[in-house]
Structure formats: structure tokens, C-alpha cells
Amino acid sequence: STVLSYRSTVLSYKYTYLYIKLRILHRIITADYLSILNGLMSFYISDGPLINVLRYDLKLNGNYKAVLRRVRKSEDGQIVVVGSTPSVAELLRQAQQVGIMNDKYSYIIGNLDLQTFDLEEYKYSEANITGFRMFSPTQSIVQDLISHLDYSGSINDRIINDSCPITLEMALTYDAVQVFAATTKKIMYRPQALNCSDQSSQVQTDGSTFKNYMRSTNIEEKTITGPVYFDGNIRKGYTLDIVELQTTGLVKIGTWDERNNLTIQRPPQSKLWSEVDANSLVNQTFRVLISVPNKPYASLVESHKKLVGNNQYEGYSIDLIKELSAKLGFNYILINGGSNYGNFNKTTNKTTGMMKEINEGIGHIVINLTTHC
Numbered sequence: 001s002t003v004l005s006y007r008s009t010v011l012s013y014k015y016t017y018l019y020i021k022l023r024i025l026h027r028i029i030t031a032d033y034l035s036i037l038n039g040l041m042s043f044y045i046s047d048g049p050l051i052n053v054l055r056y057d058l059k060l061n062g063n064y065k066a067v068l069r070r071v072r073k074s075e076d077g078q079i080v081v082v083g084s085t086p087s088v089a090e091l092l093r094q095a096q097q098v099g100i101m102n103d104k105y106s107y108i109i110g111n112l113d114l115q116t117f118d119l120e121e122y123k124y125s126e127a128n129i130t131g132f133r134m135f136s137p138t139q140s141i142v143q144d145l146i147s148h149l150d151y152s153g154s155i156n157d158r159i160i161n162d163s164c165p166i167t168l169e170m171a172l173t174y175d176a177v178q179v180f181a182a183t184t185k186k187i188m189y190r191p192q193a194l195n196c197s198d199q200s201s202q203v204q205t206d207g208s209t210f211k212n213y214m215r216s217t218n219i220e221e222k223t224i225t226g227p228v229y230f231d232g233n234i235r236k237g238y239t240l241d242i243v244e245l246q247t248t249g250l251v252k253i254g255t256w257d258e259r260n261n262l263t264i265q266r267p268p269q270s271k272l273w274s275e276v277d278a279n280s281l282v283n284q285t286f287r288v289l290i291s292v293p294n295k296p297y298a299s300l301v302e303s304h305k306k307l308v309g310n311n312q313y314e315g316y317s318i319d320l321i322k323e324l325s326a327k328l329g330f331n332y333i334l335i336n337g338g339s340n341y342g343n344f345n346k347t348t349n350k351t352t353g354m355m356k357e358i359n360e361g362i363g364h365i366v367i368n369l370t371t372h373c
Contacts, residue, residue, distance in 0.1 A: 082110035124285045129245040137164035171224040183214045289337030289363040317367040
């Protein structure tokens with residue numbers, strides 16, 4: 001029931017907000033989410049827009065670039081990404097690397113844990129990134145929960161750009177405990193001691209009664225995902241926020257619920273791109289190609305933790321681009337371009353290596369720190 005409700009939410013947003021503008025939706029999807037795809041296909045009549053379906057983890061090795069390059073070579077700029085939290089986060093990172101994270105592309109993220117993503121690298125990419133969430137990380141109950149968990153740093157350090165460590169599964173578990181606790185107050189429940197290793201069919205005699213009382217429970221407060229009540233076995237009462245990535249982070253631009261369907265209330269952006277000086281580097285994002293390993297200029301940081309993004313590199317080249325970024329106000333994405341800086345072939349009029357990456361728009365800057373005698 002949760003999958004069906006969420007599917008209708010994605011379809012409502014897609015139809016109401018996008019279909020009037022776009023003719024082609026390019027969908028990237030894993031096999032686990034075919035039920036959402038079926039709903040999307042049934043939403044259109046036979047003469048509807050062409051929908052291309054690609055499974056992005058073809059070899060199950062975490063390398064999505066082959067599929068993403070197909071997207072880049074096509075004319076499709078509207079992408080729905082559906083998958084697990086690690087795979088979607090990795091897909092966005094690789095999309096940045098292959099050059100499809102710019103103003104030509106719009107993404108709908110079909111993962112309700114978008115608030116846990118580190119989206120810092122995409123805030124100034126000019127790509128439209130839209131998603132859904134069942135709760136806001138800024139809720140007082142969420143902040144209280146974080147403060148009671150074993151996380152280092154202050155709450156402000158842990159909630160960056162609406163990103164927080166509380167997943168949807170954690171939030172639903174928290175609310176389920178509240179429903180269970182509220183039910184125990186309605187019924188005189190006397191649990192019986194059981195041997196969990198015993199293979200007998202013995203169960204609690206009043207389980208059905210407890211379940212029926214739980215279905216009749218209506219909780220309006222002390223929950224993370226909103227009011228909780230049931231219509232049969234289906235949970236009701238929740239509202240989905242429609243969020244969009246802007247320069248300030250994830251911003252709520254609308255809501256969806258079963259009663260009112262989709263409501264868009266887009267707040268003004270803090271700063272429009274048209275207001276930025278065209279000659280200024282402020283807030284622009286550059287993909288910087290480096291050669292790794294190439295000590296002392298660039299190398300991987302030695303750490304027992306898995307590092308991603310710019311944090312995984314160190315060296316003189318890294319310090320140099322970091323200082324330039326701080327002084328000129330631009331953002332940068334470090335990409336390991338390999339050891340081939342590239343050459344130009346006058347006969348074929350083609351380039352190789354990093355020079356080719358620059359010409360194809362995959363990278364903007366190459367840091368080549370070598371000594372010539």
C-alpha cells in the first residue's frame with residue numbers, strides 16, 4: 001500500500017507539474033521498482049510521450065557511467081532516478097562526472113531519503129533536482145532525536161543543507177513505537193513468557209484484539225511523519241513534501257496528500273542566476289581534472305573510512321584549487337582524470353586524454369603540475 005500511494009504521488013507531480021512542459025521523460029530505474037514503472041506507463045494513453053527505461057547498474061558493479069553516457073548522447077533531459085539510497089547518491093556523483101548535471105537536465109529523485117543525501121556539490125550545478133520527503137529535518141522532534149543519538153558535533157553541524165542522519169526507516173520505526181505504546185494504554189495487555197527457541201505454534205491469545213485496537217488508534221502528536229491512523233491495514237494521515245535543490249539547500253516547494261492531491265507553493269529563490277554577473281566566477285561550479293596518484297601534487301587520502309567527493313583527495317594541487325575557490329567564490333568538483341594529459345592529432349583533428357575530456361565538456365580545468373627542464 002505504501003508503494004502504491006508513493007507511486008500515485010510521483011505520477012501526480014509528474015503529470016501536474018512536468019507534462020505540460022516536457023515531451024520526453026527519460027527514466028532510469030532498477031528492477032526492484034517495476035511496480036512504479038507500471039503505474040507510470042498506465043498513466044499515459046497510447047499516443048503519450050516516449051519513455052525510455054534504462055537499468056543503470058547493468059553489471060552490478062557500481063559503475064553507471066556507460067548508461068549515463070547514453071543519456072548524455074541522447075536528447076532526453078528529463079530523468080527520473082529510482083533506487084536505493086547508496087545507488088542513487090552514487091549515480092548523481094557519476095552524472096556530475098560525465099557532464100549531465102547542468103541546466104539542460106531535470107531530475108526527479110524517487111527516493112524518500114533525499115534529506116540524508118550530501119547535495120553540496122550540486123547546489124550550483126543549475127540542474128533541476130526535485131524529490132519527496134515524509135518529514136523535514138528541521139522539525140524539533142527530529143532535532144531532539146538526533147541529540148539523543150550517538151553523533152558527534154552540534155545539531156547545526158549534522159544538519160547541512162537540510163541533510164541529516166535520520167532515514168525514513170528510522171522515522172517510521174520511531175512512529176511505530178508510538179502507535180504500539182498508545183495501543184497498550186487502551187487495552188489491558190498482559191504478555192506471556194514464551195520460549196523463542198521453541199518451535200511450537202504457541203502465540204499470544206489476544207493478538208487479534210491488540211491488532212484491532214491498534215487499527216483504531218489515531219495519533220496526532222509525538223510522531224515524525226505526521227498524524228497516524230489506519231483505514232483497514234493501510235496507514236493514512238501522512239503528507240509528502242515536494243522539495244527542490246536550490247543554492248541554499250533543499251527547499252520545500254509544495255505538498256501532496258490524499259485529500260488535496262498536489263499543491264505547489266514555490267517560494268522565491270534566494271538568488272536567480274540571471275542576477276549574477278556573467279563575467280564573475282562566484283557560485284559557478286567547475287569540474288577539475290587531476291592526475292591521481294601523483295604525489296605530492298595529488299593523491300588519495302589514507303583513511304579507515306570510505307571517503308567520497310573532494311574529501312578523498314589531498315596534495316598541492318588540491319590545496320591550490322581550494323585557495324583559488326575561497327578567493328574567487330567558485331565551487332569545484334575534483335575528478336581523477338588519469339595519467340594521460342592528452343595530445344592533439346593534427347591529421348585527425350582529435351584530442352586524447354584529459355584534453356579530450358575538456359573538449360567534450362566532462363571537465364572544465366586540468367591541473368597539470370609537471371616540471372620541464
